[in-house]
Amino acid sequence: MxxxxxxxxxxxxxxxxxxxxxxxxxxxxxxxxxxxxxxxxxxxxxxxxxxxxxxxxxxxxxxxxxxxxxxxxxxxxxxxxxxxxxxxxxxxxxxxxxxxxxxxxxxxxxxxxxxxxxxxxxxxxxxxxxxxxxxxxxxxxxxxPVGRTGSTASIFADLAAGKIASLDALKLRLWGALHGEPTVGVQPRRVVASIREAVGEFDQLATRYGWALPHVRALEFHRDSMATYYLxxxxxxxxxxxxxxxxxxxxxxxxxxxxxxxxxxxxxxxxxx
Ligand SMILES: C[S@@+](CC[C@H](N)C(=O)[O-])C[C@H]1O[C@@H](n2cnc3c(N)ncnc32)[C@H](O)[C@@H]1O
Incomplete structure (x- = not known):
């Protein structure tokens, strides 16, 4: 990174x-x-x-x-x-x-x-x-989190139902869902893209769930990131x-x-x- x-x-x-x-x-x-x-x-x-x-x-x-x-x-x-x-x-x-x-x-x-x-x-x-x-x-x-946080569909269903407490919890669950084999890992960029696909503008997360706007907007930092996490x-x-x-x-x-x-x-x- x-x-x-x-x-x-x-x-x-x-x-x-x-x-x-x-x-x-x-x-x-x-x-x-x-x-x-x-x-x-x-x-x-x-x-x-x-x-x-x-x-x-x-x-x-x-x-x-x-x-x-x-x-x-x-x-x-x-x-x-x-x-x-x-x-x-x-x-x-x-x-x-x-x-x-x-x-x-x-x-x-x-x-x-x-x-x-x-x-x-x-x-x-x-x-x-x-x-x-x-x-x-x-x-x-x-x-x-790999294998312990449900599918992306179930994660976004929980998000829509107000069952995810914070942006940090959302990220951890998506890291788990989107992680490949141990040597492949997960790219934060993909996680951010999946959030964008599911919720549209990131600001929506602040409006809907009361999460801090600067924190939500920081998702942008990962959009061009080449980082990979190996969890x-x-x-x-x-x-x-x-x-x-x-x-x-x-x-x-x-x-x-x-x-x-x-x-x-x-x-x-x-x-x-
Ligand atoms: C301790 S880790 C994670 C902290 C926090 N719990 C989290 O997950 O975001 C974040 C820190 O690790 C540092 N870091 C990451 N990889 C490193 C490396 N290979 N060598 C030295 N510092 C590194 C970064 O500069 C950053 O300050």
Whole structure:
């Protein structure tokens, strides 16, 4: 995804909500994994957020935690990052600019599927195996809606009946419905085209359902986008990390119980010794 896309997303970030941003329950699940690690270690963790997600920065990190963020977009850092500017490192998740064994906890909300399956996703997991110390954990909330959100026809029927709570819920369901094979993924551009076909002008979504107009109009950002999301299943992420790279044990997969939470599992992987 281009830096320009995230520059524009920074401006509408405040309109994005759960399930595309973490809910309080997601925060509690991230914290449970972090505190479980802390219980078994005497020193505070050296932690890294992939991206600049404010809810991850605001978790109740153990006293003394060293917390940094890694994001490719300076504009997103400027628009969204709540920490000190020096704690935000500009760089790529597939070439992590940190030393071997230098981190204890890495967290990521929702960005895993922005990496191509399987090569870039394996590259990230390989980088995490390198930068995490033995016993270090990677906690990631995935978007895994494929096969769980109904057909496009049923989604637009639910929309017309007022049964879809937000634009974010609509997007997540359509990602699931329009996703191809794991290596094919889903293009946000196709999702936006399907919304246009079904509802006409995007402004209608604001008028009919009371959704924020700037958020609805931001659908335009995707119209010419060449981005593809690869929304991998939790079990497959665990398989890639454990079997193919051989570097991680699966500690936990939890599906939160909010609406569409079954499409947003939180996976905890632990670096093997
Ligand atoms: C953390 S992700 C997703 C956050 C949110 N939950 C969502 O789904 O929209 C968004 C961030 O990831 C960053 N990003 C995406 N791919 C990246 C990569 N390969 N390397 C570094 N940063 C990346 C973008 O710049 C953006 O700030």
């Amino acid at each position: 281009t830096d320009g896309h995230w520059a524009r997303m920074g401006a509408i970030w405040r309109f994005v909500g759960p399930p595309l941003r973490p809910s309080a329950q997601d925060g509690a699940l991230f914290e449970a994994a972090i505190h479980q690690w802390q219980k078994q270690h005497a020193s505070p963790p050296r932690a890294l957020i992939l991206g600049v997600t404010p809810e991850l920065y605001s978790l109740r990190w153990p006293a003394g935690t060293t917390l940094k963020a890694l994001d490719a977009s300076q504009q997103m850092v400027d628009a969204v990052w709540l920490g000190s500017p020096s704690a935000a490192v500009i760089g790529s998740w597939t070439a992590i600019p940190f030393a071997d064994n230098s981190l204890d906890i890495v967290v990521l909300d929702g960005g895993f599927g922005m990496l191509r399956y399987p090569d870039q996703q394996a590259q990230l997991l390989g980088e995490l195996r390198r930068v995490l110390a033995v016993d270090g954990i990677f906690v990631v909330r995935l978007f895994s 991998t299943e939790a079990a497959e992420v665990a398989r890639l990390a454990g079997e193919e790279l051989g570097g991680f044990n699966l500690l936990d997969i939890t599906e939160p119980d909010y609406e569409l939470g079954h499409c947003c599992p939180i996976v905890t992987l632990q670096r093997r010794g």
